[in-house]
Amino acid sequence: MTNPTLLILPGDGIGPEVMAEVRRIIDWFGAKRGLAFDVTEDLVGGAAYDVHGVPLSDETMAKAQEVDAVLLGAVGGPQYDTLDFSLKPERGLLRLRKEMDLFANLRPAQCFDALADFSSLKPEVVAGLDIMIVRELTSGVYFGEPRGIFEEGNERVGINTQRYTESEIDRVARAAFELAKKRAGKVCSMEKANVMESGILWREVVQKVHDESYPEVELSHMYADAGGMQLCRWPKQFDVIVTDNLFGDLLSDVAAMLTGSLGMLPSASLGAPMANGRPKALYEPVHGSAPDIAGQGKANPCACILSFAMALRYSFDQGDEATRLEKAVETVLADGVRTADLMQAEGGAPASTRQMGDAVLAAL
Amino acid sequence: MTNPTLLILPGDGIGPEVMAEVRRIIDWFGAKRGLAFDVTEDLVGGAAYDVHGVPLSDETMAKAQEVDAVLLGAVGGPQYDTLDFSLKPERGLLRLRKEMDLFANLRPAQCFDALADFSSLKPEVVAGLDIMIVRELTSGVYFGEPRGIFEEGNERVGINTQRYTESEIDRVARAAFELAKKRAGKVCSMEKANVMESGILWREVVQKVHDESYPEVELSHMYADAGGMQLCRWPKQFDVIVTDNLFGDLLSDVAAMLTGSLGMLPSASLGAPMANGRPKALYEPVHGSAPDIAGQGKANPCACILSFAMALRYSFDQGDEATRLEKAVETVLADGVRTADLMQAEGGAPASTRQMGDAVLAAL
Ligand SMILES: CC(C)[C@H](C(=O)O)[C@@H](O)C(=O)O
Ligand SMILES: CC(C)[C@H](C(=O)O)[C@@H](O)C(=O)O
Numbered sequence: 219m220t221n222p223t224l225l226i227l228p229g230d231g232i233g234p235e236v237m238a239e240v241r242r243i244i245d246w247f248g249a250k251r252g253l254a255f256d257v258t259e260d261l262v263g264g265a266a267y268d269v270h271g272v273p274l275s276d277e278t279m280a281k282a283q284e285v286d287a288v289l290l291g292a293v294g295g296p297q298y299d300t301l302d303f304s305l306k307p308e309r310g311l312l313r314l315r316k317e318m319d320l321f322a323n324l325r326p327a328q329c330f331d332a333l334a335d336f337s338s339l340k341p342e343v344v345a346g347l348d349i350m351i352v353r354e355l356t357s358g359v360y361f362g363e364p365r366g367i368f369e370e371g372n373e374r375v376g377i378n379t380q381r382y383t384e385s386e387i388d389r390v391a392r393a394a395f396e397l398a399k400k401r402a403g404k405v406c407s408m409e410k411a412n413v414m415e416s417g418i419l420w421r422e423v424v425q426k427v428h429d430e431s432y433p434e435v436e437l438s439h440m441y442a443d444a445g446g447m448q449l450c451r452w453p454k455q456f457d458v459i460v461t462d463n464l465f466g467d468l469l470s471d472v473a474a475m476l477t478g479s480l481g482m483l484p485s486a487s488l489g490a491p492m493a494n495g496r497p498k499a500l501y502e503p504v505h506g507s508a509p510d511i512a513g514q515g516k517a518n519p520c521a522c523i524l525s526f527a528m529a530l531r532y533s534f535d536q537g538d539e540a541t542r543l544e545k546a547v548e549t550v551l552a553d554g555v556r557t558a559d560l561m562q563a564e565g566g567a568p569a570s571t572r573q574m575g576d577a578v579l580a581a582l
Numbered sequence: 583m584t585n586p587t588l589l590i591l592p593g594d595g596i597g598p599e600v601m602a603e604v605r606r607i608i609d610w611f612g613a614k615r616g617l618a619f620d621v622t623e624d625l626v627g628g629a630a631y632d633v634h635g636v637p638l639s640d641e642t643m644a645k646a647q648e649v650d651a652v653l654l655g656a657v658g659g660p661q662y663d664t665l666d667f668s669l670k671p672e673r674g675l676l677r678l679r680k681e682m683d684l685f686a687n688l689r690p691a692q693c694f695d696a697l698a699d700f701s702s703l704k705p706e707v708v709a710g711l712d713i714m715i716v717r718e719l720t721s722g723v724y725f726g727e728p729r730g731i732f733e734e735g736n737e738r739v740g741i742n743t744q745r746y747t748e749s750e751i752d753r754v755a756r757a758a759f760e761l762a763k764k765r766a767g768k769v770c771s772m773e774k775a776n777v778m779e780s781g782i783l784w785r786e787v788v789q790k791v792h793d794e795s796y797p798e799v800e801l802s803h804m805y806a807d808a809g810g811m812q813l814c815r816w817p818k819q820f821d822v823i824v825t826d827n828l829f830g831d832l833l834s835d836v837a838a839m840l841t842g843s844l845g846m847l848p849s850a851s852l853g854a855p856m857a858n859g860r861p862k863a864l865y866e867p868v869h870g871s872a873p874d875i876a877g878q879g880k881a882n883p884c885a886c887i888l889s890f891a892m893a894l895r896y897s898f899d900q901g902d903e904a905t906r907l908e909k910a911v912e913t914v915l916a917d918g919v920r921t922a923d924l925m926q927a928e929g930g931a932p933a934s935t936r937q938m939g940d941a942v943l944a945a946l
Contacts, residue, residue: 294776308776338707338815359723359744359778366779370747376783378744380723384737410828412658412672414723415730419740443831447839450814451702464774468832471807475814 222534223285224255227262227278230307231507232517232571233291239519239575240289240526243543246582247530251539258285262314263293263307263507273310282314286492287533288500289526290314292507307507315355318498320487321386322393323355323466324528325504327453327473330482332551336560337478343452344477350401351459351473352394353466355487357386358416360463380416382462387423393488394460395432404436404457408445408465420462442469449473474504481505481518481559482547484525486532499533501525511558515570518557520547523578546581550574553581586898587649588619591626591642594671595871596881596935597655603883603939604653604890607907610943611894615903622649626678627657627671627871637674646678650856651897652864653890654678656871671871679719682862684851685750686757687719687830688892689868691817691837694846696915697924701842708817708841714765715823715837716758717830719851721750722780724827744780746826751787757852758824759796768800768821772809772829784826806833813837838868845869845882845923846911848889850896863897865889875922879934882921884911887942910945914938917945 224244228237241257248254260266260278267273273293282288293307303309314320329337329347337344362379369375391407398405407424409417421439428437440448442465448455449472461469474483483505489498503521511517524547531540551560555577558568569577588608592601605621612618624630624642631637637657646652657671667673678684693701693711701708726743733739755771762769771788773781785803792801804812806829812819813836825833838847847869853862867885875881888911895904915924919941922932933941 303779303782306776312777338704339702340704343702362741367783373748374783375745375747376778376780377726378778378780380742380744381739383734383739410831412670413676414740414742415667416740416742418667419731419738443835446810446832446836447844450836450839464828465832467774467807468810468829472810472814472836475811480811 221254221256222287224257225281225285225288226257226259227288228259228265228291229262229293229507230264230295231292231509231512233293233507235513235515235517235571236503236519236522237289237291239571239578240522242575242579243523243526246579247539250582253534253536253539262290262310264295264298266310267298267301267305267307273305273307274313279313279317282318282500286494286496287529288314289522289529290500290502291522292503292505294507295509312360314500315487316361318500319356319489320498320500321354321356322390322488323353324397324486324488325351325353325470325474326483327351327470327477328479328483329477330479330548330551332548333479333482333560335478336562337476339476339478347453347477349453349456349459349473350397351461351466351470352390352397353470354386354390354462357382358463380414380464382416382420384419384423387420388427391424391427391460392431394458395427395435398435398458399432402457403434404438406438406440406445406456406459408440408442408459408461408469410442411439412441424460445469446472449476470504481557482520482524484521484528486525486528488532496533499529501529515572516558516568517571518559519571519575520578523547542582546578549581550577553577585618585620586651588621589645589649589652590621590623591652592623592629592655593627593657593871594629594659595656595873595876597657597871599877599879599881599935600867600883600886601653601655603935603942604886606939606943607887607890610946611903614946617898617900617903626654626674628659628662630674631662631665631669631671637669637671638677643677643681646682646864650858650860651893652678653886653893654864654866655886656867656869658871659873676724678864679851680725682853682864683720684853684862684864685718685720686754686852687717688761688850688852688896689715689717689834689838690847691715691834691841692843692847693841694843694912694915696912697843697846699842700924700926701840703840703842711817711841713817713820713823713837714761715825715830715834716754716761717834718750718754718826721746722827744778744828746780746784748783748787751784752791755788755791755824756795758822759791759799762799762822763796766821767798768802770802770804770809770820770823772804772806772823772825772833774806775803776805788824809833810836813840834868845921846884846888848885848892850889850892852896860897863893865893879936880922880932881935882923883935883939884942887911906946910942913945914941917941
């Protein structure tokens with residue numbers, strides 16, 4: 219049997235440093251657990267622009283379509299701010315999402331016990347928090363046409379189009395209900411059906427999928443503004459949240475920050491099953507490229523390491539091995555190992571990216 | 583000289599109860615401070631639908647255009663959930679905003695010292711917080727065309743259009759810079775220029791208004807998702823935030839919830855100056871109609887009372903009288919008077935809506 223294939227796209231900023239630690243973890247699973255992967259590495263974002271003049275080359279795109287899973291670090295940096303919209307690092311990531319048709323973006327917002335104090339929220343509000351946000355990732359205002367900046371009379375107008383078809387809503391709703399069945403059995407769907415017709419259709423389709431296929435899951439609906447409020451007030455009321463691309467972008471970032479564990483949070487972006495039964499998949503940390511600390515060995519590799527754990531679970535059906543890796547990270551945190559982002563001002567010397575990787579390997 | 587005119591629209595749910603207290607405050611200013619208003623009352627939202635079959639009658643709309651300021655309670659309730667989109671209570675409010683052209687929605691997110699403990703955030707994160715969110719209120723995805731639910735092939739598609747012209751961005755940016763000049767002198771503008779062309783135009787115009795007319799104000803730009811994160815992490819980094827209609831809806835609700843003072847927060851929606859020099863204006867609490875506690879005399883009237891204070895300041899140039907009213911509310915809080923929403927579970931008997939009104943009158 220051939221090994222499963224991984225495409226690694228470290229990207230920009232702290233991407234390469236955190237990904238270097240993930241590669242050591244991958245090697246460990248090959249050597250110690252008999253889980254060998256065929257790994258190729260390539261460029262995305264600003265790193266790809268610097269070499270190819272585009273944030274994702276057609277060759278890399280083709281590779282991403284062929285592998286079993288893609289692991290991505292982060293994209294973006296101030297040196298690319300003045301590039302044309304179509305050449306910005308983000309377009310590389312958006313192209314991957316769109317062409318791989320990764321419609322379900324899973325973003326766990328989880329509070330690690332050892333880090334509860336680190337949140338800006340009171341410990342009792344976040345301790346033990348474990349939410350899964352399912353964000354639609356291939357449609358909505360991110361991709362709708364018409365879009366652009368146009369002349370109109372004697373001024374310009376900026377236009378984007380929010381656009382959802384029934385089938386786009388249907389498939390991401392199913393992904394959310396499936397996840398809820400394996401968790402606490404609750405889904406809350408968020409939109410602005412009180413002001414947007416696309417939200418009305420969203421609510422209707424989610425309700426229909428529920429009634430027809432998942433009546434055993436508890437479904438509620440909330441306006442996205444109220445949802446943002448409730449996330450800040452009492453996040454533990456939620457289990458799975460399903461929402462559109464733009465609301466999901468905002469709400470998942472708010473939820474991530476609430477946990478105090480931003481440098482810890484992974485994500486999975488899943489599409490339809492391929493011929494081998496595995497879903498098209500891309501895994502990446504929730505944090506960005508953090509250009510301010512890039513290249514200094516300070517970044518926390520845990521979010522990227524935990525993204526690989528999600529890959530083990532969702533792409534390779536290795537739930538036990540994923541749990542093993544997640545537990546190793548928790549052990550390391552419980553032992554007090556901290557990169558700079560996980561320390562209060564008064565803490566001692568922080569662990570480096572490499573030291574955090576060492577600690578996780580030791581805990582494995 | 584004739585008295586200035588006020589149109590009072592109590593609306594639905596707790597709207598009428600909280601507005602009853604505001605009317606007593608208005609009377610007090612007439613009797614004790616020589617500030618008499620000519621007050622008319624009318625219907626909006628579900629209350630208007632019940633009588634007229636529409637959430638805002640043309641007669642009420644015409645009145646709103648003529649008065650010096652409108653005070654609104656709240657709109658909405660579950661009994662109207664099944665109404666057609668065009669008849670929902672919210673449409674009454676949206677029609678007022680649009681036809682009065684109230685483009686600048688001022689939403690202070692302020693943490694009252696006496697209530698800092700009540701936030702889900704740590705007291706040190708929110709104590710003394712005082713942010714002003716300026717939300718564009720008459721354009722963007724709330725009003726852009728095309729919109730609706732359409733047949734496409736063999737399924738339906740929900741469409742809304744995000745749309746901003748240069749002049750729409752220009753005028754709300756100016757409102758934000760003007761406010762910043764009277765505050766800490768900082769504006770942070772939020773959009774998603776990394777994925778939306780309307781955000782690119784937004785950023786460009788805000789920067790231009792700054793460079794040409796307000797170089798002394800400190801301007802920064804943030805992606806709206808990062809903005810949501812930063813609001814949760816360390817909200818005191820902000821002074822004035824300017825953003826579009828939809829991002830403003832979400833971000834101002836998050837900011838309001840952070841303060842722990844949701845039942846305390848007022849808002850002002852301002853348009854262009856009328857012939858008498860006063861801006862078109864509508865004042866309303868940030869909280870909603872709270873149908874679950876409506877009619878029980880439990881609601882906190884402070885947000886609505888403080889909305890009248892904003893009217894004194896922004897419509898009637900009575901900054902000192904506004905401060906007098908705001909100080910009275912702070913005194914009452916410091917004295918420990920609490921409606922149910924301001925109490926932890928273990929507190930004693932809460933003050934009723936009327937008792938809170940009494941206390942504010944006494945403090946005046
Ligand atoms: C980098 C950017 C294009 C992206 C988005 O807006 O989706 C990011 O914020 C995210 O949430 O993954
Ligand atoms: C009631 C609703 C239409 C409204 C909005 O979405 O603007 C509300 O959420 C607000 O923020 O004033």
